[in-house]
Amino acid sequence: MNTDKKELAVAALRCGTVIDHIPSSALFKAVKILGIENMDKYVTIGNNLSSHKLGTKGIIKIADVEFPESILNRIALIAPHAKVNIIRDFNVVEKRPIKLPDTIVGIVRCANPKCITNNEPMRTRFTVVNRNDVTIRCDYCGHTVKSDDAIID
Amino acid sequence: MNSNSLVSINDISRDEILDLIERARFFEEHPNHKILDGKVVATLFFEPSTRTRLSFETAVNRLGGRVIGFSDASTSSSSKGESLKDTIMMVSNYVDLIVMRHYLEGAARYATEVTDTPVINAGDGANQHPSQTMLDLYSISKTQGTLNDLTITMVGDLKYGRTVHSLLMAMQYFNPTFHFVACPELQMPKEYKEFCDLHGIKYYEHTEFSPEVIAASDILYMTRVQRERFSDLMEYEKVKNLYTLRNSMLDVAKDNLRVLHPLPRVNEIDRDVDDNPKAYYFEQARNGLFARQAIICKALGIDVLNLKGDE
Ligand SMILES: [Zn+2]
Numbered sequence: 001m002n003t004d005k006k007e008l009a010v011a012a013l014r015c016g017t018v019i020d021h022i023p024s025s026a027l028f029k030a031v032k033i034l035g036i037e038n039m040d041k042y043v044t045i046g047n048n049l050s051s052h053k054l055g056t057k058g059i060i061k062i063a064d065v066e067f068p069e070s071i072l073n074r075i076a077l078i079a080p081h082a083k084v085n086i087i088r089d090f091n092v093v094e095k096r097p098i099k100l101p102d103t104i105v106g107i108v109r110c111a112n113p114k115c116i117t118n119n120e121p122m123r124t125r126f127t128v129v130n131r132n133d134v135t136i137r138c139d140y141c142g143h144t145v146k147s148d149d150a151i152i153d
Numbered sequence: 154m155n156s157n158s159l160v161s162i163n164d165i166s167r168d169e170i171l172d173l174i175e176r177a178r179f180f181e182e183h184p185n186h187k188i189l190d191g192k193v194v195a196t197l198f199f200e201p202s203t204r205t206r207l208s209f210e211t212a213v214n215r216l217g218g219r220v221i222g223f224s225d226a227s228t229s230s231s232s233k234g235e236s237l238k239d240t241i242m243m244v245s246n247y248v249d250l251i252v253m254r255h256y257l258e259g260a261a262r263y264a265t266e267v268t269d270t271p272v273i274n275a276g277d278g279a280n281q282h283p284s285q286t287m288l289d290l291y292s293i294s295k296t297q298g299t300l301n302d303l304t305i306t307m308v309g310d311l312k313y314g315r316t317v318h319s320l321l322m323a324m325q326y327f328n329p330t331f332h333f334v335a336c337p338e339l340q341m342p343k344e345y346k347e348f349c350d351l352h353g354i355k356y357y358e359h360t361e362f363s364p365e366v367i368a369a370s371d372i373l374y375m376t377r378v379q380r381e382r383f384s385d386l387m388e389y390e391k392v393k394n395l396y397t398l399r400n401s402m403l404d405v406a407k408d409n410l411r412v413l414h415p416l417p418r419v420n421e422i423d424r425d426v427d428d429n430p431k432a433y434y435f436e437q438a439r440n441g442l443f444a445r446q447a448i449i450c451k452a453l454g455i456d457v458l459n460l461k462g463d464e
Pocket residue numbers: 110111112115116117138139140141142143259
């Protein structure tokens with residue numbers, strides 16, 4: 001707990017959410033998924049920090065916001081090892097891994113140009129078919145893609 | 154969403170497949186059963202397919218129902234930029250059942266999500282065409298007396314041919330053995346071979362259409378090899394005649410072997426095969442009518458097997 005506190009205190013977050021252990025290459029996709037660019041909250045984004053597990057990692061800290069589980073879990077698409085820390089009064093009150101949902105609604109665009117989702121004003125929906133390499137399949141056209149290669153809207 | 158809709162053959166169970174086959178058999182024995190009296194069915198063909206449309210419309214007519222619809226998108230509201238959702242919602246106000254074909258993949262699945270009217274997918278791009286698979290299964294069951302433990306040889310375009318992919322997946326419940334005969338450019342995709350591995354289905358791959366393979370088969374499922382599938386036209390010229398079935402090749406075949414083809418054929422089956430009693434592709438197309446009558450009744454929740462004496 002102590003080291004957590006020290007590390008996270010860099011941005012002196014009183015309350016809010018810290019998402020850690022995001023692969024550097026996925027950091028800006030994560031920013032996009034969380035919709036951070038449209039927030040007026042105090043946000044710190046760090047990237048290319050050294051990490052034992054990932055080599056380099058990214059970290060996102062957002063003040064005064066606790067995201068619903070459903071949004072955080074979408075991060076799992078691109079950062080399956082990310083950890084979420086909920087901060088209250090400078091303390092990490094909750095620390096948990098992100099969980100990949102069975103179904104991904106919205107967010108990912110189907111790569112098949114002949115897919116109905118690319119031709120109708122509608123939301124996409126994918127089912128996770130392989131949790132190890134995070135392969136997802138379009139519920140409409142059946143096209144599969146590894147989430148690393150997925151087009152994130 | 155109506156749970157009687159049929160979008161993909163993969164959505165229905167072994168028991169439902171066997172039930173549809175039983176119903177198809179019923180309609181073959183009683184083709185003019187007026188159980189759709191007063192019902193209106195829409196056939197929405199955003200992409201033209203005369204063969205499939207006529208088969209569905211005949212099925213409805215023989216059951217005493219009425220048909221509205223369009224046969225290609227240029228005459229429909231979608232050519233004016235109307236979304237699929239709006240077209241489906243509009244038509245849903247008028248009909249009891251929607252049969253639709255669309256050039257976009259996943260269109261039928263989406264249609265089921267925007268309406269409570271049952272939807273039958275009559276083909277969505279390269280994706281699914283479950284009534285074709287049902288008529289294939291009915292044809293196999295009818296000619297072999299069972300779906301179980303059969304050796305099925307698929308020949309031609311195994312890479313892009315959606316009929317062979319759907320048939321392969323639907324056969325998972327019936328312990329088949331597959332032979333895949335194709336040139337290197339058109340082999341069965343990896344995902345379907347993995348599907349076989351996962352379900353313990355035996356399969357063998359061949360580049361030669363040999364007498365040994367024919368002799369081992371109960372069903373010979375021929376498909377069209379299309380020139381436009383080849384990036385290298387020299388390659389097409391080289392292989393286009395290697396996978397043609399000639400009458401003499403059937404000399405080694407078992408008595409129960411039947412030749413199937415989703416039609417239309419071009420030159421992958423010689424005309425001299427047509428008179429061989431093993432040629433089954435024209436009856437196969439006719440079976441489509443009964444399979445579609447069965448699918449239509451299932452979609453409308455009509456249990457034909459318990460209707461009696463109103464013929
Ligand atoms: Zn798709």
